[in-house]
Amino acid sequence: TACSSKYVLSQMHPMWQGPLVVPGGDRQSPIDIAVRKTVFDSELKPLVATYDPQTCQQIWNNGYSFLVEYDDTTDKNTLKGGPLQDKFRLCQFHFHWGESNDWGSEHTVDRRLFPAELHLVHWNSDRYTLFEEAVMEENGLAVIGVFLKVGKRHEGLQKLVDALPAIRHKDSIVEFNRFDPGCLLPANINDYWTYHGSLTTPPLTESVSWIIMKQHIEVSHDQLAVFRSLLFTSAEEVQKSMVNNFRVQQPIRGRTVRSSFT
């Protein structure tokens, strides 16, 4: 496993990440999960994720990543339990990845980097009526993070991979239906780490209950290579490959990462 010391990532950070550290921000993401410093919390409940593939709407390149967006005007795609007090609605999922298989994830486990990380973004529909409201509130969002490793081909991911050439440039969008986000979750979703943090791209708001899965999923080298064929740039601009779209890690600032397993 590649450790981050082998790859001292350049401190130069593309402006898309926004400032390296948000002034006054003491709950920023991503972070390293130092396993021996995590605290087992027996009160953490099993996670209950219920998703309806029919509510999948579009896939688009927003210039940071590619997003698969769901109809979140009803309670068809919900997440509850785990560390959450309320019911949350899936709004979108997206990934972060590197230019090579040696790095790409935003979170790390004992400094171990993964080639990519999936984020399933949910907002608190018990307390708010719109994502845009929830994104500003401390208990507004819940994001499930799943690490990707290079190995066998992920059959469920292929439908998504096949749609990527159509959204190569920034701001391109295509209709995308009947995709079950549940197929991207690991077999066991009850072993996770959880902590309070932020969005990892602007607006970087400290409104996220992070739920990072202990178990990774596997995708093939070729599937990941298609992610890297996307562009940060729009059709008129000089082409820049969409790679290394992860934020540098942020100070833990005394936060505790809880684990649902011993």
Ligand SMILES: NS(=O)(=O)c1ccc(C(=O)NCC(=O)NCCc2c[nH]cn2)cc1
């Ligand atoms: N990397 S990360 O921390 O997980 C993350 C970073 C930024 C955003 C964000 O800014 N997200 C806007 C957005 O997703 N807006 C959708 C609006 C919407 C509502 N309903 C359907 N789409 C979401 C997640």
Ligand SMILES: [Cu+2]
């Ligand atoms: Cu900068």
Ligand SMILES: [Zn+2]
């Ligand atoms: Zn993300």
